[in-house]
Amino acid sequence: MKTAKLGILRERRDELLHSSLSKALSSAQNPKQLHKVHTLLITSGLERSAFFSGKLISKYAQLKDPISSFSVFHQLSPAANVYQWNSIIRALTHCGLFSKALELYAKMRDMKLKPDTYTFPSVINACAAAGDFQTGCVVHNHVLEMGFGFDLYIGNALVDMYARFGDLIKARNIFEEMPHRDIVSWNSLISGYSANAYWEEALEIYYQARIAGLKPDPFTISSVLPAFGGLLAIKEGEVVHGLVEKLGINADIIVSNGLLSIYFKFGRLMDARRVFNQMVVKDTVSWNTLICGYCQMELFEESIELFMEMVRSFRPDLLTITSILRACGLLQDLEFGKFVHDYMIRSGFECDVTASNIIIDMYAKCGDLVASGKVFDRMKYRDSVSWNTLINGYIQSGSYDKGVKLFKKMKMDLKPDCITFVALLSICTRLADMELGKEIHCDLAKLGFDSDLVVCNALVDMYAKCGKIDYALMVFENMKVHDIVTWNTVIAACVQAEDCSLGLRMVNQMKNEEFMPDMATMLGILPICSAIAAKRQGKEVHACTFKLGSESAVSVGNALIEMYSKCGNLMYSIRVFEHMKTKDVVTWTALISAYGMHGEGKNALKSFEEMLAAGLIPDHVAFIAIIYACSHSGLVEEGLAYFDRMKKDYNIEPSIEHYACVVDLLSRSGQLSKAEEFINSMPLKPDASIWGALLSASRASGDLKIAERISQHIVQLDFDDPGYYVLVANVYAALGRWDDVRMIRKSIKVKGLKKDPGCSWIEIKKRAYAFGTGDKFFKQYEKVNKLLGTLANLMAKEGYVADLQYALHDVEEDEKRGLLYGHSERLAIAFGLLNTEPGTPLQILKNLRVCGDCHTWTKYVSKIVKREILVRDANRFHKFQDGTCSCGDHW
DNA sequence: CTAGGGTTAG
Numbered sequence: 012m013k014t015a016k017l018g019i020l021r022e023r024r025d026e027l028l029h030s031s032l033s034k035a036l037s038s039a040q041n042p043k044q045l046h047k048v049h050t051l052l053i054t055s056g057l058e059r060s061a062f063f064s065g066k067l068i069s070k071y072a073q074l075k076d077p078i079s080s081f082s083v084f085h086q087l088s089p090a091a092n093v094y095q096w097n098s099i100i101r102a103l104t105h106c107g108l109f110s111k112a113l114e115l116y117a118k119m120r121d122m123k124l125k126p127d128t129y130t131f132p133s134v135i136n137a138c139a140a141a142g143d144f145q146t147g148c149v150v151h152n153h154v155l156e157m158g159f160g161f162d163l164y165i166g167n168a169l170v171d172m173y174a175r176f177g178d179l180i181k182a183r184n185i186f187e188e189m190p191h192r193d194i195v196s197w198n199s200l201i202s203g204y205s206a207n208a209y210w211e212e213a214l215e216i217y218y219q220a221r222i223a224g225l226k227p228d229p230f231t232i233s234s235v236l237p238a239f240g241g242l243l244a245i246k247e248g249e250v251v252h253g254l255v256e257k258l259g260i261n262a263d264i265i266v267s268n269g270l271l272s273i274y275f276k277f278g279r280l281m282d283a284r285r286v287f288n289q290m291v292v293k294d295t296v297s298w299n300t301l302i303c304g305y306c307q308m309e310l311f312e313e314s315i316e317l318f319m320e321m322v323r324s325f326r327p328d329l330l331t332i333t334s335i336l337r338a339c340g341l342l343q344d345l346e347f348g349k350f351v352h353d354y355m356i357r358s359g360f361e362c363d364v365t366a367s368n369i370i371i372d373m374y375a376k377c378g379d380l381v382a383s384g385k386v387f388d389r390m391k392y393r394d395s396v397s398w399n400t401l402i403n404g405y406i407q408s409g410s411y412d413k414g415v416k417l418f419k420k421m422k423m424d425l426k427p428d429c430i431t432f433v434a435l436l437s438i439c440t441r442l443a444d445m446e447l448g449k450e451i452h453c454d455l456a457k458l459g460f461d462s463d464l465v466v467c468n469a470l471v472d473m474y475a476k477c478g479k480i481d482y483a484l485m486v487f488e489n490m491k492v493h494d495i496v497t498w499n500t501v502i503a504a505c506v507q508a509e510d511c512s513l514g515l516r517m518v519n520q521m522k523n524e525e526f527m528p529d530m531a532t533m534l535g536i537l538p539i540c541s542a543i544a545a546k547r548q549g550k551e552v553h554a555c556t557f558k559l560g561s562e563s564a565v566s567v568g569n570a571l572i573e574m575y576s577k578c579g580n581l582m583y584s585i586r587v588f589e590h591m592k593t594k595d596v597v598t599w600t601a602l603i604s605a606y607g608m609h610g611e612g613k614n615a616l617k618s619f620e621e622m623l624a625a626g627l628i629p630d631h632v633a634f635i636a637i638i639y640a641c642s643h644s645g646l647v648e649e650g651l652a653y654f655d656r657m658k659k660d661y662n663i664e665p666s667i668e669h670y671a672c673v674v675d676l677l678s679r680s681g682q683l684s685k686a687e688e689f690i691n692s693m694p695l696k697p698d699a700s701i702w703g704a705l706l707s708a709s710r711a712s713g714d715l716k717i718a719e720r721i722s723q724h725i726v727q728l729d730f731d732d733p734g735y736y737v738l739v740a741n742v743y744a745a746l747g748r749w750d751d752v753r754m755i756r757k758s759i760k761v762k763g764l765k766k767d768p769g770c771s772w773i774e775i776k777k778r779a780y781a782f783g784t785g786d787k788f789f790k791q792y793e794k795v796n797k798l799l800g801t802l803a804n805l806m807a808k809e810g811y812v813a814d815l816q817y818a819l820h821d822v823e824e825d826e827k828r829g830l831l832y833g834h835s836e837r838l839a840i841a842f843g844l845l846n847t848e849p850g851t852p853l854q855i856l857k858n859l860r861v862c863g864d865c866h867t868w869t870k871y872v873s874k875i876v877k878r879e880i881l882v883r884d885a886n887r888f889h890k891f892q893d894g895t896c897s898c899g900d901h902w
Numbered sequence: 903c904t905a906g907g908g909t910t911a912g
Contacts, residue, residue: 132903167903198904205905233905268906299907333908368909399910433911440912469912496912 028055036066042074049079059087065098072102080106093127101133109141116150128159132168139172147172167195174203179212194225202234205241213238214247227254229263236266240273248273261289268296275304295328303334311338315347329360333369340369340376348373368396375404395421395428402434411438415447429455429463436469445477468496475504495526502535506542514539515548530561537570544856544883546578547777569597576605579854579881579888596627603636608887610897612644619653631663635672642676643887645899650676671700678708683717699728699735706735710742711863718742726755733764741817749821771835772856773843780842785833795841799832802841806871817864834865836882844876852879860884870894 032051039045049067052058058067064087071080084091084099091099096119103112116134119126126134131154138147151169159165166189173182186192186200197220204213217235220227227235232255239248252270255261267290274283287293287301298321305314318335321327327335332355339348352370360366367390374382387393387401398421405414418435421427432455439448452461452470460466467490474483483504490497498521505514518536521528528536533552540549553571556562568591575583584605591598599622606615619637622629629637634657641650654673657663670693677686686705690697702725709718722739736759743751759765769784782789789795815827822830836857843853861869861884873880874894882889890897 136903164903169903171904193903195904200904202904228904230905236906263905265906272906294906296907301907303907328907330908337909363908365909372909394909396910401910403910428910430911437912465912467912472912500912 029057032057032063033066036063036070039070039074042076045070045074045076058083061092061094064091065094068095068098068102072105075106077103077106077108089122093124093130096124097127097129097133100130100137104133104137104140107140109137109143112137113141113143113146120153126153126157128162128165131159131162131165135165135168135172139168139175142176144176147176161190163189163191163193163196167193167199170196170203171199174199174206177207179203179207179209194220194228194231197225198228198230198234201231201238205234205237208241210238210241214242214244227258229260229266232260232263233265233269236269236273240276243277245277245279248277262291264290264292264294264297268294268300271297271300271304275300275307278308280304280308280310293325295325295331298325299328299330299334302331302338306334306338306341309341311342314338315342315344329363329366332358332360333366336366336369336373340373343377345374345377345379348377362391364390364392364394364397368394368400371397371400371404375400375407378408380404380408380410393424395425395431398425399428399430399434402431406434406438406441411442414438426458427454429460429466432460432466433469436466436473440469440473440476443477445474445479448473448477462491464490464492464494464497468494468500471497471504472500475500475507478507480504480508480510493524493526495529495532498526499529499531499535502532502539506535506538509542511539511543515545528555528559530556530559530564530567533559533561534566534570537567537574541570541574541577543772543779544578544774544854546575546580547774549574549578563592565591565593565595565598569595569601572598572601572605576601576608577883579883581605581609581611594625594627596622596630596633599625599627600629600633600636603633603640607636607640607643609890610644610887610899612640612646612649615640615644616646616649629657629661631657631666631669634661634663635668638669638672638676642672642679643898645680647676647680647682667695667698667700670695670697671704674701675704675708678705681708681712683709683712683714687717687721697724699725699732702728703735703738706738706742707860710738710745715742715746719746731762731764733759734767736764744820745817752821767858769835770858771839773839773853775843775846780839782835782838782842784835785830786835786838789842791842791845794845795838796832798841798845799837802872802875803832805875806868809871809875811867811871814864814867817862834862836861836865837868840869840872840880844878849876850878852881854881855883857882857884860886861889866896866900870896 032048032055035048035051036045039048049058052063052067057063064083067083068080071077071083080099080102084095087095096115100112100115103109103115112133116126116130116137119130131150134150135147138150154160154165154169166185169185170182173179173185182200182203186196189196197216201213201216201220204210204216213235217231217238220231232251236248236251239251255266255270260266267286271283271286274286283301283304287297290297298317302314302317302321305311305317315335315338318327318331321331332351336348336351339345339351352373355361355366355370367386370386371383374380374386383401383404387397390397398417402414402417402421405411405417414434415438418427418431421431432451435451436448439445439451455461455466461470467486470486471483474480474486483501487497487501498517502514502517502521505511505517514536521532533556536552537549539545540552552574556567556571561567568587571587572584575581575587584602588594588598588602599618603615603618606612606618615637619629619633622633634653637653638650641647641653650673654665654669657669658665674686674690677689683705686708690701690705693701702721706718706721706725709715709721719742722742725735725739736755740752740755743749743755770781772779772781774780786792813828815824820827820830836855839855840853843855847853861882866889869880869882869889869891871894872878873891877893880891882891887898
C-alpha cells in the first residue's frame with residue numbers, strides 16, 4: 012500500500028520534472044541557458060532518454076552548435092535509435108555540415124538501421140546543399156525502394172533538390188506525380204524555376220497555384236518576384252505588390268526586399284524608394300538592395316551617400332562593400348575606393364574571392380593597374396573572374412602585351428572561359444593582329460568555345476576589323492544562333508569592307524529573323540545609306556530612331572547629318588542639326604563637311620566660327636573638313652588661314668591628310684606651281700594622295716607639262732592604289748603617248764591590281780539602275796542611244812565642243828566622241844530623262860570623279876531639257892541647273 | 903521540406 016503510493020508520487024514527480032525540463036529546453040534562447048538545462052538533464056539522468064536526447068541534439072543545432080549536438084549523439088551510439096539518428100542528421104545539415112550528415116546516413120544504413128520518412132528530407136537537403144548530384148540520385152533510389160515515393164515532405168525535398176541541381180525537368184516530374192501537394196511543393200518548384208532564370212515557367216506555376224486557389228505565402232511571393240523582375244513585367248509586378256498588401260504580408264522583410272529589388276529592375280526609383288521608406292524593419296539586405304539599385308541606375312554618388320547613411324545604424328557586410336566598390340570604380344573615385352578597400356581588410360573580408368575581384372576591377376577602372384596587380388598577386392585563391400578582370404584591366408589601359416602575357420600564365424593555372432577569349436579577341440581587334448587572332452581562334456576552338464554566341468560575335472568583329480571579311484562571314488555562316496549584336500557586328504563588317512549591297516542584304520535578313528534593330532543597328536546602316544545615297548532607306552532609319560527613342564542621341568544625329576548630306580538633301584541635314592539638343596565636335600564637323608560637299612563654302616566658314624563661339628575646340632578632323640570645304644568653293648585664302656590657325660592656335664600637328672587638302676585647295680584654284688612649291692616644302696614625305704591631288708588638277712586645267720612631271724613622281728612611288736595609275740595613264744593618253752599608256756596599263760596588271768570600273772546609278776520608282784562605262788546590254792539601250800544623239804545635235808547648236816582629251820583610248824576622233832557618249836553618267840542621265848516626267852529633278856550617283864567633258868556636257872543638258880540634275884561623284888555634289896554647276900567648276 | 907542582395911565581355 013505504502014509502496015504503491017510512493018510509486019504514484021514518484022511518477023507524479025517525474026512527470027512534473029519532465030514537463031518543466033521540456034519547457035526549459037524548448038525556451039532556451041542562448042547557449043548559456045541551454046547548457047544549464049543540459050546539466051539539469053544529466054543530473055536527473057534524463058540526458059540519454061529517447062525524448063530528451065533528440066531534443067537536445069536539435070536544440071544545439073538550432074543555436075548553431077553542431078559540436079555539442081554531436082557529442083550528445085556520440086554518447087548514445089551505437090545504441091541510438093532512428094529518432095536520434097534523424098535528429099543528428101537534421102542537426103548537421105542545419106549547421107551546414109552536409110558531408111558529415113551524409114556520412115552518418117551511410118553509417119546508419121551500414122548498421123542495418125531502417126531510415127523512416129523523417130530521415131529523408133534532411134538527407135536530401137544535405138545532398139542538394141552539398142551539390143552532390145550522384146548521392147542525391149542514390150538517396151532518391153532508396154526512397155523509391157522503401158516505398159516512400161508518395162510522402163509529401165520527401166517529395167517537396169526532392170523537388171527542391173533537383174531544382175538546385177538545375178534539373179528542372181526531373182523536379183517538375185516529381186512535382187506532377189505527387190499525390191498530395193501543399194504550398195511548399197508549389198513554392199519549391201517556383202523557386203527552382205526562378206533560381207535558374209526560367210522566368211516564364213516560374214510564372215506559369217505561380218499562376219497555376221493561384222488558379223488552384225492556393226493562398227500565396229511569403230515564400231511564394233519572394234520566389235516569384237525575381238521572375239517578374241527578369242521579364243520586366245511591370246504591370247504584373249504591381250499586381251503582386253497589391254496582392255502582398257491585401258494578404259497582409261507586406262511586413263515580411265524578405266517580401267519587401269524582393270519588391271524593392273524588382274522596382275529597381277524596372278528602373279522605378281521612386282517606387283523602390285517608397286517600398287524602402289515604408290519598411291518598418293530593415294536589414295542589411297534591404298540596404299544592400301537599395302545601394303546596389305542606385306548603382307544599377309548609375310546614381311553612383313547617391314549610392315555612396317546612402318552607404319554613409321547606412322553605416323550610422325548598420326554594419327555593412329561583404330555585399331555592401333562590394334556594391335560600393337563597384338560604384339567607386341565606375342566613378343573612378345580612387346580615394347574613396349582605397350578607403351573602402353582598407354575597411355574591407357580590417358573587417359576580415361580580404362579572403363573573399365568575389366570581393367577581391369571587384370577590388371581588382373575598381374583599381375583598374377581608376378587606372379591604377381599596379382594596385383590591381385598587387386591585389387591579384389596577394390590572392391590565395393583565384394577564379395577565372397580574377398584573371399579575366401586583370402586581363403581586361405590591362406586592355407583598358409592599352410597594355411595589350413601584358414594582357415596576352417597574363418593569358419599565357421592563366422592557361423597554366425586554370426581553364427580560360429568564354430569571357431577570357433572575348434577579352435583576348437578584343438586585343439587582336441584593337442591591334443588588327445590577325446596572326447594572334449587565328450592563334451586565339453584555334454585555342455578557343457579546342458575548348459569548344461567556338462559555339463558560344465558572344466565569342467563568335469567577337470570572332471566576326473576581329474576578322475572584319477583585320478580586313479578579312481570572308482573569314483568573318485565564314486564564322487557568321489557557321490553560327491547556329493544570332494542575337495542583335497551578331498547582326499550589328501556583321502553589318503558593321505560589311506561597312507568596313509565597303510560592301511554596301513551585302514550590308515543591305517544583311518539588314519533584310521535580320522528583319523526576316525524578326526530582330527528589332529537597336530541604336531547600334533541604326534549607326535551601322537546609316538553609313539551604308541550614306542555611301543549609296545539610299546535616301547529612302549535612310550529616312551526609314553530616321554523614323555526608326557524615333558520609334559526607339561534614340562533620336563536625341565548625339566551619335567545618331569551625327570550619322571543622320573552625314574546621311575542626308577550624302578543623299579543630296581542638305582536641307583534635311585541642317586534641320587537635323589538644328590534639332591539636336593547636344594552637339595559635339597563631330598556634329599559640327601558633319602555639318603561643315605555637308606556644306607563643303609554641296610559647295611557652300613561660306614556657310615561652312617560661318618559654321619566653323621559658330622562652333623568656336625559655342626565653346627567647342629576643333630580637332631584635326633574638323634580642320635580637314637573646313638579646308639576641304641574651302642577647297643571645293645575656291646576659298647583659297649581662307650583655307651590657308653585655317654591651316655595656319657590649326658598649328659598656331661590649336662597646336663595640332665598637320666597630318667598627311669591636311670597637307671593633301673591644302674595641295675588640293677591650291678591646285679583646284681589653278682595655282683599649280685604654288686601647290687608644287689608647297690609639296691616640296693612639306694616636312695612629311697609626300698605620298699600618292701598628295702601628288703594625285705595636284706595631278707588631277709593639272710590635268711583638269713590642261714597644264715600637261717606639270718601633269719607629265721607629276722606623273723613621273725607617282726610612277727616612282729610604286730604604290731598599290733590603282734586609281735592613281737589610271738590618273739597617270741589618262742595624262743599620257745591626253746598627251747597622245749600611247750606607248751606609255753600601255754606600259755602603265757601593263758604594270759597595273761602585273762601588280763595584280765584591278766581598277767574600279769566607272770559606274771553610275773539612278774533610282775527611279777524605288778528601283779536602282781546601274782550603268783557601267785560603255786554599257787550596251789540594258790533594255791532601253793536603243794532609246795538611250797537615240798536620245799544621246801539628239802542631245803548632241805542640240806548641244807552643238809548651243810556651242811558645245813567635245814573635249815577629246817578625256818577619251819582615253821588610241822582611236823580615231825569620231826570613235827573618241829563615241830567613247831565619251833558611253834560614259835556611265837551620260838547613260839544614267841539619258842535613262843533618267845526617258846523614264847521620268849518632264850521637269851522632275853534627277854539624282855545620279857557616280858563612283859569616280861566626273862570627267863571634265865561630262866561636267867560640261869551635263870551643264871548643257873540641264874539647260875536644254877530644263878531639269879535640275881544632282882550628281883554625287885566620289886568627292887562632292889554637283890547641282891546642274893540651267894547651264895551652270897553649283898561647284899563653280901571647283902571640282 | 904520552400905524565399906531576398908555582389909564580380910569580368912562583344
